[in-house]
Amino acid sequence: MWKWMLRILLLAALGAAAFLVYDVSRAIEIPEMKVPGKLAPAYVEIAEKTGVPWPYLAALDEVEKGYEGVTPETIRQTATRIQKASGEERPGENGVKSALRKILSKPDADKALKLAESYSWAAAPLGEDYEFPFKKGAKVSYGDTWGASRTYGGDRTHEGTDLMADKGTPIRSVSDGRVVAKGWNELGGWRLTILDANHLQISYYYAHLSRYAEGIERGSKVKKGQVIGYVGDSGYGEKGTTGQFAPHLHLGMYVRESTFSPMREAINPYPFLKVWEKR
Template sequence: MIPIASAAASSDKPDAASSSLSIYEQRRDLYEKIGIQTQIPWYWLAAIDQYERTITPRSRKKAKKEIKTDRLTSIRFKEGIWSGPINPDPADTNLTTIALFGGIGKDASADGAADPTNDDDSLYTMASYLISLGYEEEDFQIALWRYYQNDSAVRRIRQFAKIYKTFGPIDPSASAFPLPLHSIYTYRDTWGDRRGWGGLRTHEGTDLFAPYGVTVRSVCYGIIETKGWNPYGGWRIGIRDLHNRYHYYAHLQGFEKKIEVGDMVTPGQTIGWVGSSGYGPPGTQGRFPPHLHYGIYRDTGTTEWAFNPYPLLKQWEKAERARSR
């Protein structure tokens, strides 16, 4: 976990003192500063900013203009909402005309302009929108739904806020291999292989073959989103991470008893054990050799799709071996 940094001034271009901090500490400083100004817990601001970082931009060309490479935040405001829906100047930074046309843009950096490409201004504006209905979490959720018009977005931001509140300004890329490196296991790229049980379908994941009872571990910081039985995956667990990816672990022999839906997990934490459950009603075992089916799904804000986890597994395995040397 990254050490908690003190709240300090932040801008588009961090000064020499702040540049020695990690990017996660610099963001935390900005979240804390805006949080003090608006009385919003920093982890809610971090959650919104991270969610914006994970969703597909409405226009790649437009996104490049909105998000400079040296910025700390990733918030992209809906077209017309910053300067006002009928403002003839969509890039307007004048506070008077923004207010006149019903825009939400605000000036937090005290330079006389409401600039959506300024970290302080953009985050302060989003924070002001968030508290427009009140300061309770239920008020935040209503405001978020009004902004995104998407139940999934509200749910994801709540999950991200809980992760940040629990762990602090963590590196979302922190990882672990799903099986202990000292255990006996083998795997290859099984993405797209044919599967027949329950109807002809393609394999959306990687099978890691190992003996019964080998420990299965979380590959990331995240929140337990699902736990229980399904006919295909047997005893399975699903974990949501800060990249808005859903990690799916199936065919388990059993679960770590202390883990429940809504709990936080860390990279390398035990979540269950390799088994051969699935392909039938609850409790069905042994219809195939013991293995862990690991799948990964990406939520872009509008859709969720599976992608091949094999390259990531090789990367995580290599990185963990290097750390253990």
């Protein structure tokens, strides 16, 4: 009996090792998130109504138009083109892939399909049931601050979205997940990093907190919508520094090329926020 158990354990170990090698080696390219924030809700809404997944709608517009002149109405027209080319009312992923091969030249189709695959991996939460980081009715303002210039700690660009709010405003987790980092960071002040439970390649960085919610520790599991901390103005100095800027939440999103890759890249959270705010 023990020999059979040993064989089963060995096969399981080999399977896990094979998956790890596959996962690390596939290395899906992390795209620059060019989907305009003002259009992101339309892509998601039209995808839900037509059965054309939003990454393919966006990829077609990005390849053909670079989003120039794109409106909710033209997105609906794009969805109709794909439906007609696929011959299906709700074509789904396979039908859309076939349709794009008919609509576009081979080089453009290859480009669009690769881009859609990247968005499906790196931006999967855009079209899913995630939470805005503040309760409805909270006094919050934000814009697309991605790539803005920052000088503290050396010249650099902003890797996130700043959501301005009163100090002490409760901050909610956008996803189910697990706290993988907590504590002081010179740039981010009191901060948390939460790994997305549904997409293990994605993590969320919440910075400049005034304090943490009770029970939030490294390793803690959290639910979407759960209060994890409170808006503050911590950071830009040694441990405990506050008051160097107006209170706000800095939200960052980081994506790995594979689930277990040690490398991660920042992606613009702004389009996601515009979608989640409307949920």
